[in-house]
Amino acid sequence: MWFKNLQIFQLKETENFDSNALIANIPEHPLKECGSQDEFTFGWMPLIRNSEQWTIVSDRCLLLRAGKEEKVLPSAVVREELEAKVAEIELVEGRKVGRKEKGDLKDELVFTLRPRAFAKRSDIWAYIDLKAKLLVLNSTNAGMTEQLFKLLQTTLGSFPMVPLQAQVSPASLMTDWLMKNELPASLETGDECEIQDSSEDKAKIRFKSLEPLSEDVTRHLEQGMSVKNLALRWTDKLSFVLNDDLTLKKVKFDDTLKESAFNDSQGGTLSDMDANFSLMSLTIREFFESYKVWFEIADEE
Numbered sequence: 569m570w571f572k573n574l575q576i577f578q579l580k581e582t583e584n585f586d587s588n589a590l591i592a593n594i595p596e597h598p599l600k601e602c603g604s605q606d607e608f609t610f611g612w613m614p615l616i617r618n619s620e621q622w623t624i625v626s627d628r629c630l631l632l633r634a635g636k637e638e639k640v641l642p643s644a645v646v647r648e649e650l651e652a653k654v655a656e657i658e659l660v661e662g663r664k665v666g667r668k669e670k671g672d673l674k675d676e677l678v679f680t681l682r683p684r685a686f687a688k689r690s691d692i693w694a695y696i697d698l699k700a701k702l703l704v705l706n707s708t709n710a711g712m713t714e715q716l717f718k719l720l721q722t723t724l725g726s727f728p729m730v731p732l733q734a735q736v737s738p739a740s741l742m743t744d745w746l747m748k749n750e751l752p753a754s755l756e757t758g759d760e761c762e763i764q765d766s767s768e769d770k771a772k773i774r775f776k777s778l779e780p781l782s783e784d785v786t787r788h789l790e791q792g793m794s795v796k797n798l799a800l801r802w803t804d805k806l807s808f809v810l811n812d813d814l815t816l817k818k819v820k821f822d823d824t825l826k827e828s829a830f831n832d833s834q835g836g837t838l839s840d841m842d843a844n845f846s847l848m849s850l851t852i853r854e855f856f857e858s859y860k861v862w863f864e865i866a867d868e869e
Contacts, residue, residue, distance in 0.1 A: 569841050570826070570848055571693065571706035574808070574816040575713065576856065578868040579701045580728040587630055587698065593723045594622045599635040604683040608638035610715045612723075613691055616837055624842050628698040629849040631841075634716050635692070639685040641678065649677050692716055695845070700853045701868055703729050708815045732814050735864035739812040742795035749781055751800075754858050757781060758799025758807060765793045772796065802858065805851050814863070825851060 599611035613635040615621045624631040653673055654665045693706040720727040745751045761780040764772045775785055801807040808816040825847055833843040
């Protein structure tokens with residue numbers, strides 16, 4: 569249950585946040601099966617399948633899991649059915665089917681086919697850190713993020729949060745790190761980065777299995793390109809790819825942390841999850857203190 573992506577938001581007015589109310593209300597908003605005409609449903613899921621464990625609490629951190637069930641209606645199936653219907657009309661009625669009519673026919677076909685479509689489930693893990701005033705998501709998917717916000721607001725009545733507000737451009741700062749070969753003491757570069765130019769088409773160059781501080785990279789930066797994402801390692805605990813939108817992907821926690829969590833576990837799936845979550849959330853809380861300094865992110869009041 570170690571997060572592989574990090575998208576971080578800051579919480580506001582945490583003194584009024586009622587974690588007990590959230591814990592109590594979560595089972596009242598579970599993920600439900602799609603109805604015959606539902607495009608998708610979204611709701612809370614137990615942390616472990618077929619269990620009643622909806623949350624884990626550790627040092628003022630609250631672990632949550634939400635899910636989405638959506639009807640899978642392949643576009644190729646809809647397109648094939650639509651083409652057959654259009655061909656039938658043109659043959660039988662001897663006329664051309666216009667664009668608007670095709671759109672209406674497509675809507676009718678989707679309505680007819682959806683009840684027979686397969687349902688697919690996906691989930692999104694998140695946790696709330698009341699001490700650090702953070703909401704941390706194991707996802708960078710905009711659609712899932714939006715649905716999670718709506719679910720939190722529905723469950724609690726309101727959920728005040730804001731995106732991170734960096735006072736320093738992430739792209740400019742990462743570019744500066746590489747150009748000057750001066751990184752914060754807690755960071756070292758990995759072997760992956762992507763740079764882009766400032767033109768309208770945003771041309772990109774990806775470097776993999778290559779030292780980012782090499783001349784191949786810095787030469788392009790000197791010509792005006794900037795860093796879009798960069799592989800980094802923080803202390804001896806965490807490696808990741810930092811993106812210019814402040815999200816982190818390809819997150820990997822050090823094996824020593826995972827071994828420590830394993831030793832703390834009492835055995836069993838839930839105990840393992842509890843131990844993993846405790847160490848992961850503490851590590852991210854510590855990491856965020858450095859992260860705030862790099863990008864001059866102010867604390868929320």
